[in-house]
Amino acid sequence: MYTPHTQADIAAMLETIGVASLDDLIRVPDDVALKVPLDIVPALPEYQIARRFAHFAEKNSGARATSFLGAGAYRHYVPPAVAALAMRGEFLTAYTPYQAEVSQGYLQTIYEWQTYICLLTGMDIANASVYDGATALAEGAIMAINETGRTRLLVSRAVNPNYRAVLQTYCSGLDVAIDELPIAADGGTDCSGVAAAVADKNYAAVILQSPNFFGVVDTLPKAAGQAALASETVPIAVIAEAMALGALATPASWDAQIVVGEAQSFGNALAYGGPYVGFIAATEKHLRRIPGRLVGKTVDKHGEPAFTLTLQAREQHIRRERATSNICSNQAHCALIATIYLALLGSTGLRDVAALNLERSRELASAVGGIDGCELRFNGPFFNEFVVRLRRPVEEVLAALRTRHILGGVPLGRFYPEYADSMVMTATELTTTGEIASLTAALKEIMHAPALV
Amino acid sequence: MPPRSSDHCAAPLIFEQGALGRANRYVESGKPLETFLPHRLLRDDLPLPDNSELDVVRHFTRLSHRTFGIDTGFYPLGSCTMKYNPRVNDAMANLPGMRDLHPWTDDALAQGALQVMYELERSLSSLFGMAAFSLNPSAGAHAELTALLIAKRYFKELGQTRRDKVIVPDTAHGTNPASAAMCGFKVISLPSDARGRVSLAEIEKVLGDDTAVCMMTNPNTLGLFEDDIRRIAAAVHAVGGLMYYDGANANALMGNARPGDMGFDLMHLNLHKTFTIPHGGGGAGHGPVGVAAHLVEYLPTPVVAWQADPDADPSLAPSDRLRFRLDFDRPKSVGPVRSFWSNFAHAVRALSYIYANGAQGLTKVSQLAVLNANYLRVKIGEFLDIPYDEPCRHEFVASAAGLKKRTGVRALDLAKALLDRGYHAPTIYFPLLVPECLMFEPTETESKETLDGFVAALREIVQTAERDPEAVLAAPVTTVVGRIDETRAARYPNLRWRPRGEALQR
Structure with a gap:
């Protein structure tokens, strides 16, 4: 399919090449020639492909349920103009803009993306994006490891557990050790030990996420930040819900020097986990350590303004094993979607969406917290999600909610045995008062039922 | 010089346009942020431009006119496989049941998504002669890193921690040595012979009990088939090393030869090359990593597991008679390599393409x-x-x-x-x-x-x-x-x- 060759074309081309048949042309040594039948899905005409995938989509009933899921992936409103622009064929089917003269448009969108990330995080520089939030954290940590020559990391236990697990995977290749900062009673990180821990200059970085995995705004206290900087330990901020940047003080304000995160919330679909778009931003002094592509503004030979990929001597295709990272691609199209989203929303729109996330999540917290058997676990300030402790087993409650077409939350037990009785619940601007009322009614019923499903 | 159209004039940045308060009403105006959080936690200012929707549409439309894609013209870019990206694939990925599915959705309510991942994984395994694929890695380089972490873990299990050398031909993509370095391996570069191929004699000079992995692509980046591949693989295996196949050039092989049959133990595919996922200006890609039977238990988490559904109608298609789940409980796994399970929208596109072709296609x-x-x-x-x-x-x-x-x-x-x-x-x-x-x-x-x-x-x-x-x-x-x-x-x-x-x- 999608091949334009007629029999006459093939015959003429074979004659030009001087080979008798296609089989002669593609023959491989007998010891590697394919000898077994292939077991793959059958060929279908396009209208039947559409039916097959409609069938798959139909089986994903979770996509149609009332959802209070978040915890690293967020449901937000996306204006139709985002797809109308991003799906233009010039953008969708372009390669990496190595040929700058025919890629000025795409290069400019990446320059604009880098600027948006800098303005939102308070950092000086940002790269053209990386795979996702978790790998952004791993790459940001490697920046600090290479910069300091130290092989220990100090990471808050309130950082998204998936991100920490990926960091662990990356560190296993590099023999880097990870120590944890504990969680305080209010759901923030207990930073009381940071100053003492960093004093002997063993740590490459101290890493906090804000809002953290429990939704709590979680920043490095001034004294801890100053102690880190004094010992040349790099404070790294993780942002898993980029929408919070529309409201919260920038990570720069609490001394972060590297900010890594996930920008899925800016216009990118949930899509069962990907593709999403990670970002890495940093203060100016980290410029030569930043991994991945960077777009710079320069001039062409006529002195006219022009954009190009730059500082490529950091990258794998030039530096090979001495590169800052092995990363080759960036999430250009996801970053384009985010850039268009931010351009459409503007400062006014982004602030309004952030305010609605704050408002709806408080409405949800107040409703759920008022149910006998449900209790808000932490009292730290939160953005759009929070932890609820349940009197009944979490998995049973979630299963009972599922029978009512409600996805109630993300259970914490798998990551935090100490919070096995709790779950994370999320509300965004799309969460309606009606949905909260349905959930509340269902939860009341479930918590008071003599026996569950 | 031909006349310059308006597209030739430098486009102003989005930041140089707009006016504060020129907002689009996608949501209602929110209450003051101080209603919800103390002032000290809030940002002082948010210096993003406010632009009308029309101005934003014109801005990005103009930038698209200044961008060359496959849809614009012929793109003979070597090692990048810039083939046509069928529109039906995008439509399938954009079905609400795919697009709006949250990654934390319970397996029972995401059976269609898991079935897509299962069908793609099984098809790729057969097509390339591997025991299993993981759809987790986001791109080719990410898959290389994952595969080398698998190799490292495998040798550790065997107690062979001295194996710290990765052999890379001089024709290899730059990601190969860079990925090896990210796993703490030392890189040995191998010269090509006069025929532009890896020679058995050269590789035997560097093989030893410190050999971890030999990374090759076949056909190589000169477009030439490594016809000695079985003997090279045998020599690497003889010293206890593993063979890695860089799948960047897989578009030459389908239905004709399989890396698994050539002796490769590990491989990746660039689904954004061979399987028509749009490159999107440099990503997102999708780079499944494949392994031979002895390495399956080291694959990153989660993997899609399946079992027969006893209640299924026997007249249904084979994969419709299965129940799927994400399996995180894999004690020997290298662990997860990304935030969530895969670049799922791309898995949909790749499977849609395989359906359009079948084995013969x-x-x-x-x-x-x-x-x-x-x-x-x-x-x-x-x-x-x-x-x-x-x-x-x-x-x-x-x-x-x-x-x-x-x-x-x-x-x-x-x-x-x-x-x-x-x-x-x-x-x-x-x-x-x-x-x-x-x-x-x-x-x-x-x-x-x-x-x-x-x-x-x-x-x-x-x-x-x-x-x-x-x-x-x-x-x-x-x-x-x-x-x-x-x-x-x-x-x-x-x-x-x-x-x-x-x-x-x-």
Whole structure:
């Protein structure tokens, strides 16, 4: 399919090449020639492909349920103009803009993306994006490891557990050790030990996420930040819900020097986990350590303004094993979607969406917290999600909610045995008062039922 | 010079447009942020531009006019497999049941998504002769890293921690040595022989009990089939090492030969090359990693597990009679390598493409990719040097070294002159061992007429170079900008716009 060759074309081309048949042309040594039948899905005409995938989509009933899921992936409103622009064929089917003269448009969108990330995080520089939030954290940590020559990391236990697990995977290749900062009673990180821990200059970085995995705004206290900087330990901020940047003080304000995160919330679909778009931003002094592509503004030979990929001597295709990272691609199209989203929303729109996330999540917290058997676990300030402790087993409650077409939350037990009785619940601007009322009614019923499903 | 259209005038940045309060009403106005959080936690300002929707639409439409894609014209970029990206794939990925599915959704309510992942994984395993694939890695380089972590973990389990060398041919993609370094391996670069291939004799010189992995691609980046591959694999296995297949060139192989049968233990695929996922300007990609049977338990988490559904209607398709779940409980796994389970929307696109072809169609795809490459090789060989002049696979390299000697016109200049004629440039200066290298990969979706038109354009450029080199050295002249001052870009990095009056803090 999608091949334009007629029999006459093939015959003429074979004659030009001087080979008798296609089989002669593609023959491989007998010891590697394919000898077994292939077991793959059958060929279908396009209208039947559409039916097959409609069938798959139909089986994903979770996509149609009332959802209070978040915890690293967020449901937000996306204006139709985002797809109308991003799906233009010039953008969708372009390669990496190595040929700058025919890629000025795409290069400019990446320059604009880098600027948006800098303005939102308070950092000086940002790269053209990386795979996702978790790998952004791993790459940001490697920046600090290479910069300091130290092989220990100090990471808050309130950082998204998936991100920490990926960091662990990356560190296993590099023999880097990870120590944890504990969680305080209010759901923030207990930073009381940071100053003492960093004093002997063993740590490459101290890493906090804000809002953290429990939704709590979680920043490095001034004294801890100053102690880190004094010992040349790099404070790294993780942002898993980029929408919070529309409201919260920038990570720069609490001394972060590297900010890594996930920008899925800016216009990118949930899509069962990907593709999403990670970002890495940093203060100016980290410029030569930043991994991945960077777009710079320069001039062409006529002195006219022009954009190009730059500082490529950091990258794998030039530096090979001495590169800052092995990363080759960036999430250009996801970053384009985010850039268009931010351009459409503007400062006014982004602030309004952030305010609605704050408002709806408080409405949800107040409703759920008022149910006998449900209790808000932490009292730290939160953005759009929070932890609820349940009197009944979490998995049973979630299963009972599922029978009512409600996805109630993300259970914490798998990551935090100490919070096995709790779950994370999320509300965004799309969460309606009606949905909260349905959930509340269902939860009341479930918590008071003599026996569950 | 042709007249310059409005697209030629530099487009103002989005930050240089708009006015505060020129907002679009996507949501209602929110209450003051202080209603919800103490002032000390809130940002002082949010210096993003407010633009009307129409101005934003015009801005990005204009930028799209200044961008070349496969939809714009022929893209013979070697090692990148710039084939047509079928629109039906995007439509399938954008079905609400796919698009709106949250990754934390319970397995029971995401059976369709897991079935897509299952069908894609099984199809790829059969097509490439692997025991299993993980769909987790986001791109080829990410898959290389994952595979090398698997190798490291495997050798650790065997107690063979001395194995710290990764062998990489000099024709390899730059990601291979960079990935090895990220896993703490030392890289040994292997010279190609006179036939442009890895020779058994050379590789035997560097093999030993410290060999961890040999990373190869086949066909290699010269477009040549490594016909000694079985003997090379046997030699690596004989010293206890593993063979890794870089799947960047898999478009040449489908239905014809399989890395698993060549002796590879680990491999990756670039689904954004062979399986028509749009490149999107440099990503997101999708890079499943495949393993032979002895490495399956080391795959990253989660994997899709399945069992027969006893209640299923026996008349249903085989995969419709299964129940799926995400399996995180894998004690020997290297662990997760990304936030969530896969670049799922891309898995949908790739499976949609496989459905459009089936086994026979994919076999034909590879045959016609090789046919197009050889046709182009013979035609371009009429006026440029072909250093390895023998039947190629899906791509081949030419050299402008002779032309440069005669006229001063380099590979770079030919590339820029092609831009003036509405074609994207081939890959240039890679692989590194061919001087003034031009690497062409036409792919199977291009017609004979397109190839003929391209050959005529390139022939005309070379003829112009012989007669009037200055005309080619001046290219491009029809593009929205001329050649870029790269030195200035690197020496005085300007990586972002700054609000007026905001000085760089140093």
